[in-house]
Amino acid sequence: MSATLRPATIDDAPTIVNLIRELAIYEKLEYQVQATPEALARHLFGDRPAAEVILAEVDHQAVGFALFFGNFSSFRSQPGLYLEDIFVRSEHRGQGIGKALLARVARIAVDRGCGRLEWSVLDWNQPSIDFYRAKGAVPMDEWTVFRVTDAALIALAGQN
16 A cells, blocks of 8 residues: 655645644653644645645545754755654554655755755654664764743743
8 A cells, every 4th residue: 555645735734733643642742732723724834834744645544744844054054954743643654654754855855955854753762763763864962952932932032
């Protein structure tokens, strides 16, 4: 059974939310999901899209997705892509769908003249780590990700 990959459209927003929830359950982070179809429609398909989504479908049913957006490397003086999420429903894993999604995003990066494709993976997710290493990815062990959200973000924004 082969999957068809296609760019998501605004009509796919509810499907993307469902896939995000399934990913969050897998990552044990469901309590963090705030995504709604309305928010995705505004931020992915509005006047200034913040990210893009590729859907993987089998028999016209979504079975996976990749969500990515552009970034820029000052050291390389070159754009890049950041892969925020990649997910394939458990019953469709092992069929090459994840590999196809990752390859599609890599092709988009190459076509856009990007110097790199990056993503994060939870340190306990050994199956994904092994998958990424097998594709030539290397961990950035010397880097630590920092994040500010909600009240901390607002407080930081108010500092002069």
